[in-house]
Every structure is written in C-alpha cells, then in structure tokens.
Amino acid sequence: MTQEWIKALDLEKKLYHPYFEEEERFLKEELKSGMLIDLGCGEGRISRQLQGLYTHYTGIDIDQEVVDKLNRNTPYNVSYQHGNVCKLDLENGSFDTALCMTTYANFGKNLTQMLQETSRILQDDGVFIGSCYHEEALDKRLELYSRFGDIIKSINEHGHVTFKEGMETEISCQYTKNQIKEQLKNAGFYTTRIEKSGPFYLFKGIKR
Numbered sequence: 001m002t003q004e005w006i007k008a009l010d011l012e013k014k015l016y017h018p019y020f021e022e023e024e025r026f027l028k029e030e031l032k033s034g035m036l037i038d039l040g041c042g043e044g045r046i047s048r049q050l051q052g053l054y055t056h057y058t059g060i061d062i063d064q065e066v067v068d069k070l071n072r073n074t075p076y077n078v079s080y081q082h083g084n085v086c087k088l089d090l091e092n093g094s095f096d097t098a099l100c101m102t103t104y105a106n107f108g109k110n111l112t113q114m115l116q117e118t119s120r121i122l123q124d125d126g127v128f129i130g131s132c133y134h135e136e137a138l139d140k141r142l143e144l145y146s147r148f149g150d151i152i153k154s155i156n157e158h159g160h161v162t163f164k165e166g167m168e169t170e171i172s173c174q175y176t177k178n179q180i181k182e183q184l185k186n187a188g189f190y191t192t193r194i195e196k197s198g199p200f201y202l203f204k205g206i207k208r
C-alpha cells in the first residue's frame, strides 16, 4: 500500500499536487497543537510538513517495513508505530488531533471501527481531520489505477473499487458530503468544515 502510494505520488503530480497544497493550508488552519496522531501515515510526509506545530507526532501504519525505515531517523518529538488503526493499543483521550489523510478511503466496511477507535483516543473537543475521494472522483481514480496495470477486481455502484489479490490494499472508496458527515456523527464527531479539493473532500470534525 505504502509503496503503491509513493508510486502514485510520483506518477500523478497533476492529479494530486494541487490537493496537497490545499491540504497543507487546511491542516495549518485547523490543527490543534499538542499531541498529534497520523492514522495510516505512509512515508511520513505530514510529520515534516507540520514540523513545529505539534508537541509530539505519532505516525501509525500497518506497513512494518515503512515504519522501521522511518524510525531510523526521527526528531526527538516524532515516533512511528506499526499497527492497525482500527484497533489501537493507545490510551483513551491521549491525543488532541487525529489525522487520516486520504487513508480514509481504504477502510471499506471497517470505517466505523476506525472512527470509533479514533474517537476513543481523542480527548473531548479533540479534532479529527481527514480526506477522502469525493462522489465525482471515479474517472480520475480509474485513470490513476490504469497506470498500475490490470489491478481492479470490481467496482460497485457507489464507486467503491476492490483490487485484485496481491495488491497491498483491498479497497478504495469515495463518499458524498452527507455520507462523511453521517459517518463522523455516528462516531461522536460534529463536522465543522468540509470542502472539495481536487478529487478529495477535506474535512474536520470535533469530538463532542
């Protein structure tokens, strides 16, 4: 997954890079300083981008290899852990902000579990910021996937794409604004901001 994402970043500068600029601005405006957790952190770009804006950054990723590599050279207030963000070995209320940038699309039926777990580890009034493909992103996504070859197993009527076995990720989803608001609400978050950026929605919820 991480390797595919790194390849995608490289291949799809046109598709993703305007989004990354807007994502950085959004994060800098909405981040609550203090303890920050990055769920499905990939190669750690967010820790570098937001340096100086958090007391401590924890990146979690299911890809052991990428976590080991990142941990070889980290600043004193940055750490990476291997784990599944749907089941975190972290204390209740231990973070001020949780991020789930683009990885939000990859949970499929486990999305509720991820959001409930995120809500558990955030303090009251904690901030959740995420991004995910929007309801009109399918064509752009298919353009991207075609560059990786014949990798799609199925596409359903909601634009949820299941990948063939052997891929590092199983599923990639897209959602409407209302679906995202509802998903956040069901996990105890109140959506305060949601906007389109390239093929993504960028959004913020506050734990109530």
Ligand SMILES: C[S@@+](CC[C@H](N)C(=O)[O-])C[C@H]1O[C@@H](n2cnc3c(N)ncnc32)[C@H](O)[C@@H]1O
Pocket: 001, 002, 005, 039, 040, 041, 042, 043, 044, 045, 060, 061, 062, 063, 083, 084, 085, 086, 100, 101, 102, 103, 106
């Ligand atoms: C699309 S990449 C995004 C990486 C990063 N958030 C970014 O925006 O650059 C998704 C990442 O989430 C990780 N991932 C997927 N499912 C996960 C899970 N259940 N728990 C932890 N990490 C996961 C993958 O290994 C991959 O590195």
